[in-house]
Amino acid sequence: MQVVTLGPVGTYSHRAARSVADDVSFRESVSAIVDAVADGEAERGVVPVENSIEGSVSESLDALTEADVAVVREVVTPVRHALLAQSENFSIVASHSQALAQCRDYLEREYPNATPEAVASTARGVERAREDPDVAGIGHPATAEPSGEGKTLQVLAEDIQDRSSNATRFLVIAPESERSDAGGKTSVVVYPSANYPGLLLEVLEAFADRDINLTRIESRPSGDRLGDYLFHIDFEAGLYEERTKAAIAEVEEIVANGWVRVLGSYDTEHVIE
């Protein structure tokens, strides 16, 4: 099975994708991944939906709203930022701006004289560290070893990220025809096409009335006009359940002028290493 995600080798996306299949190839953006799956170029895609430093979470949510794909699995991976360099004698830390921010307390405490340098990805920072003894990168400890040519780096410190950056969450997508009713979680997108006090409330009531716990809710601009939102809602119930069908039917009635898009039911996989 072929799976596409954000590269290069060694990204958290790559790790999450390898838990789906061995045949991983890369695309340059979340939209390109979603399109590759919708167009049948790849059987699965892996996109970030929470705490990502690779690709944009909002781009994922927007792409899922628009494309003919289904969500078939969720993958949760721990964030394990390590400081990687040829030796302790570096003066620059090159990484993605968000990884630099996630490790800022550690870097300011342990290496107050090192200059942070924003580059396009964590992988690009590690590559810089392999090329230049004056540069350190931030990456998963396993990336100290080069995947091809290049120097092996020292792991100067592990788990240097701050407390709140402890995990990142990905969704595995498939062509829409493979949408499943099985699994303990479901993702839907709701576009009310109206904005009055209590409308979102009515939508959420449809779930609460049936003891369905929401695990995530996110508003995204609809793109039609400023202040016009759609809502991404994840909840702990499968589409195979009667209560889920009833809740979704009620939401469809509530947002009669808008729409509800069901992305699929799925289970969660935790990647440990």
Add this chain to the structure above:
Amino acid sequence: MQVVTLGPVGTYSHRAARSVADDVSFRESVSAIVDAVADGEAERGVVPVENSIEGSVSESLDALTEADVAVVREVVTPVRHALLAQSENFSIVASHSQALAQCRDYLEREYPNATPEAVASTARGVERAREDPDVAGIGHPATAEPSGEGKTLQVLAEDIQDRSSNATRFLVIAPESERSDAGGKTSVVVYPSANYPGLLLEVLEAFADRDINLTRIESRPSGDRLGDYLFHIDFEAGLYEERTKAAIAEVEEIVANGWVRVLGSYDTEHVIE
């Protein structure tokens, strides 16, 4: 008044910051901006909260949750991506990965042979275009003119972003002592410290019962354990209003084991150019 935001010159953040004050300086991350304001190094900070390609929106939400700052204004700027190069004869488009994604339809249609290259920022891409006739960048049309040294670029096309990337939203932050009750919008963070079906519903009911319209709701991991969330809620009512005070008091009762943090009331400014 000194305001800090994400650089370099010419970013959307810079544009938003200039609507606050003329004395703009740059920090390398959202957390660094929030800290500069909390520590009294700068009087105002400007951070992205929606549709940003500069800095991370989730980093903004997390930083606002933790730091001693208040929200005093909201700035909405239109996204106006232009294609900038020395001439039509380029083979590479260098930009931030998210800007490349936002312009993907246009680039694939008009320049199918150009190779996208992800760099750390849109500004870095425009800088690359000034240095190298083979490279195009993506930026606001005003950045065709260099701020210092360097070549003036041609604006090959304007408004090349896709439809859904039409605006970006920033919050202006100040030291917590300057928190204001005036203004038509309010931002709060709610941490329920419990997760049962209907809890979020009860929170939202407190607003709906008082005809207060929610304009945005976003769940963020609390950082304590996976699946434990806090909620960023924006609504259309000022803290000076009795109904707002009553709603917040009710929410505080509902989440008695957690907490409610009021970030402030504020008005919206639209940056036109």
